[in-house]
Amino acid sequence: MTRKMIKDHPILNFEHEKKKVVKFTFDGREMEGVEGEPIAAALHSNGVQIYRITPKQERTRGFFCAIGKCSSCFMVVNGVPNVRTCVTPLEAGMKVETQTGMGILKPEE
Amino acid sequence: MKRTDILVVGGGPAGLSAAIEAASLGADVVLMDSDLKLGGQLIKQTHKFFGSRTEFAGTRGFEIADILFDEVEKYKQEGKLEVFSNTTVTGYYKEDGIVSYTIGEETYDLMKPQKIVMATGAQEKRIAFYNNDLPGVYGAGAVQTLMNVYGIPPGKKVLMIGAGNIGLIVSYQLMQAGVKVAGIVEAMPKIGGYWVHAAKVRRLGVPIYLQHTITEALGEKVIEGATIQEIDNSFNLVGEPMKIDCDTICMAIGLTPTCELLWSAGCEMKFVPQLCGYVARRDAMMRTSHPDIWVAGDAAGIEEASAAMVEGRIAGLAAAASLKPEGCQMLRERSADYLKRLEHLRAGDTGAKIRSGLEQVCCECWG
Amino acid sequence: MTNNEKLFNSGILTKDKQETLLPPQELWENRKNGLVVIECPQQIPCNPCHDSCPTGAILPFENIIDTPRIDYEKCTGCARCVARCPGLACFVVDLTWGEEDEALMKLPHEMLPLPDKGDEVACLNRMGEEVHRGKVINVTEPWKDCTRVVHVSVPRDMVMEIRAVKVV
Numbered sequence: 001m002t003r004k005m006i007k008d009h010p011i012l013n014f015e016h017e018k019k020k021v022v023k024f025t026f027d028g029r030e031m032e033g034v035e036g037e038p039i040a041a042a043l044h045s046n047g048v049q050i051y052r053i054t055p056k057q058e059r060t061r062g063f064f065c066a067i068g069k070c071s072s073c074f075m076v077v078n079g080v081p082n083v084r085t086c087v088t089p090l091e092a093g094m095k096v097e098t099q100t101g102m103g104i105l106k107p108e109e
Numbered sequence: 110m111k112r113t114d115i116l117v118v119g120g121g122p123a124g125l126s127a128a129i130e131a132a133s134l135g136a137d138v139v140l141m142d143s144d145l146k147l148g149g150q151l152i153k154q155t156h157k158f159f160g161s162r163t164e165f166a167g168t169r170g171f172e173i174a175d176i177l178f179d180e181v182e183k184y185k186q187e188g189k190l191e192v193f194s195n196t197t198v199t200g201y202y203k204e205d206g207i208v209s210y211t212i213g214e215e216t217y218d219l220m221k222p223q224k225i226v227m228a229t230g231a232q233e234k235r236i237a238f239y240n241n242d243l244p245g246v247y248g249a250g251a252v253q254t255l256m257n258v259y260g261i262p263p264g265k266k267v268l269m270i271g272a273g274n275i276g277l278i279v280s281y282q283l284m285q286a287g288v289k290v291a292g293i294v295e296a297m298p299k300i301g302g303y304w305v306h307a308a309k310v311r312r313l314g315v316p317i318y319l320q321h322t323i324t325e326a327l328g329e330k331v332i333e334g335a336t337i338q339e340i341d342n343s344f345n346l347v348g349e350p351m352k353i354d355c356d357t358i359c360m361a362i363g364l365t366p367t368c369e370l371l372w373s374a375g376c377e378m379k380f381v382p383q384l385c386g387y388v389a390r391r392d393a394m395m396r397t398s399h400p401d402i403w404v405a406g407d408a409a410g411i412e413e414a415s416a417a418m419v420e421g422r423i424a425g426l427a428a429a430a431s432l433k434p435e436g437c438q439m440l441r442e443r444s445a446d447y448l449k450r451l452e453h454l455r456a457g458d459t460g461a462k463i464r465s466g467l468e469q470v471c472c473e474c475w476g
Numbered sequence: 477m478t479n480n481e482k483l484f485n486s487g488i489l490t491k492d493k494q495e496t497l498l499p500p501q502e503l504w505e506n507r508k509n510g511l512v513v514i515e516c517p518q519q520i521p522c523n524p525c526h527d528s529c530p531t532g533a534i535l536p537f538e539n540i541i542d543t544p545r546i547d548y549e550k551c552t553g554c555a556r557c558v559a560r561c562p563g564l565a566c567f568v569v570d571l572t573w574g575e576e577d578e579a580l581m582k583l584p585h586e587m588l589p590l591p592d593k594g595d596e597v598a599c600l601n602r603m604g605e606e607v608h609r610g611k612v613i614n615v616t617e618p619w620k621d622c623t624r625v626v627h628v629s630v631p632r633d634m635v636m637e638i639r640a641v642k643v644v
Binding site: 041044068069 | 155195287
């Protein structure tokens with residue numbers, strides 16, 4: 001799927017073509033995003049809005065504040081839960097998963 | 110343990126200004142910001158700023174950020190200023206003045222600054238309406254980040270809640286990004302922001318629904334629409350709900366200062382509606398009741414970036430002056446111009462709210 | 477609250493307020509290149525319009541919150557203020573341009589698509605309603621900062637109505 005990007009803007013020049021694009025997976029699906037930009041930005045441009053499911057009422061949650069303060073955007077990244085995807089930079093090969101409930105921190109092997 | 114003269118928490122317009130001012134006066138400064146990029150909300154502002162020439166009037170917000178970044182770079186090169194981004198200050202321990210911080214999600218460390226400037230900014234308020242937690246309901250600042258920093262459209266059609274400066278400006282910016290704005294909903298009988306900001310979007314066909322509120326966000330898993338309804342002077346719902354077609358609901362109903370570290374530090378705090386939440390009591394030089402802590406910008410009371418930059422200058426100046434034996438004289442002389450600029454920015458009708466808020470938290474000096 | 481007050485409260489300049497912002501009629505009828513109309517009715521801390529004016533027609537601000545005051549004798553219709561105003565509140569109206577029933581307006585524009593010289597554009601009133609199709613006579617960028625000034629031909633009786641253009 002082509003990422004959604006603002007190509008033309010009256011004031012800003014995004015220079016999308018100069019950015020380093022890397023592959024990552026979301027719930028096992030391969031996607032592309034810009035290295036160093038927030039994981040949430042990559043997900044949004046790939047049309048993904050649902051980041052986690054709440055523990056009790058199973059409500060969907062996603063992006064909200066973008067400054068790492070509201071806890072709405074928590075996801076499991078490379079096995080670690082409660083990662084603030086709105087302020088965590090995307091790296092090549094990252095495994096990003098929808099977080100269901102509270103998240104489980106597995107002890108390191 | 111890492112030590113420094115002055116720690117500035119927050120790298121938005123207030124924090125950057127404080128760091129630059131303190132470094133220019135010879136202090137060793139560490140600046141920590143929790144975001145990936147410095148500049149706070151300033152880097153997303155594509156509109157031209159108001160104020161006067163000294164506040165860079167007529168210059169776009171993100172260009173003002175560039176001016177501040179150049180100065181930061183200069184002091185970095187001189188070794189006076191160390192900058193940490195992606196770094197969250199997680200605690201202040203008042204028993205021994207130690208600050209804890211995390212870099213990214215992995216590194217955790219402690220440091221001991223002699224003085225601190227808290228320029229932690231603000232966060233979006235929320236209002237209650239059915240389904241207000243669904244993905245697709247985003248803060249206005251968040252929408253700006255997506256479209257102006259990362260060049261990603263936040264949605265196809267946005268309903269803006271709030272006609273303060275942020276709601277009006279972000280609506281205009283959404284249209285510049287090629288996103289439709291279904292309308293702006295405002296609970297009060299008039300817009301809260303500058304009249305000219307409203308005129309700009311009205312002439313492009315955006316309706317402003319005064320004395321309306323959002324009653325429901327529609328959708329099961331993500332936003333698919335909204336209903337709004339008129340309210341009377343006592344904020345009771347009247348008339349019939351009206352369905353609005355949209356896929357994004359943008360919350361711009363107001364900000365509230367981010368004050369957790371000030372509370373941790375034991376600073377005297379006061380709830381001031383005109384400043385939009387709890388703020389630290391402070392003197393004219395932005396010093397809180399804690400002798401080593403200053404505050405500046407939205408964390409000191411919700412206002413504008415121009416005021417944030419001047420407050421940052423004063424806080425940085427005062428913190429640096431407190432480390433020098435001849436500091437008082439320097440503080441008096443250099444602060445006079447800054448105080449005058451703040452006075453100008455806060456004059457007239459549009460400054461009335463701020464002035465009445467500040468009356469409640471400012472004290473002459475701490476003695 | 478009157479209807480007029482309601483409109484003004486949502487960013488529409490009502491007729492009664494428009495009247496106070498008009499240039500002196502005789503000067504306006506005869507000034508080639510037009511005179512500026514500044515629709516900034518609220519006292520806000522802002523004065524780059526004065527700084528941007530090369531002739532001093534926009535007078536110095538005694539107090540930064542004053543609304544702009546204009547010495548129309550000095551205004552040359554250069555439209556530098558049009559492109560500078562952060563509120564996009566300045567418009568130049570040239571009543572001497574074209575036929576008797578025509579006028580030329582110079583409006584600020586910061587949206588895509590950008591109009592080109594020779595294009596026909598929709599002319600919008602203060603509520604964003606299309607009231608005319610006009611020809612773009614010129615497009616300038618006085619400060620080279622992405623704010624364009626679109627020179628568009630309009631009916632003379634609409635100069636206090638039309639406030640934006642849209643590429644169709």
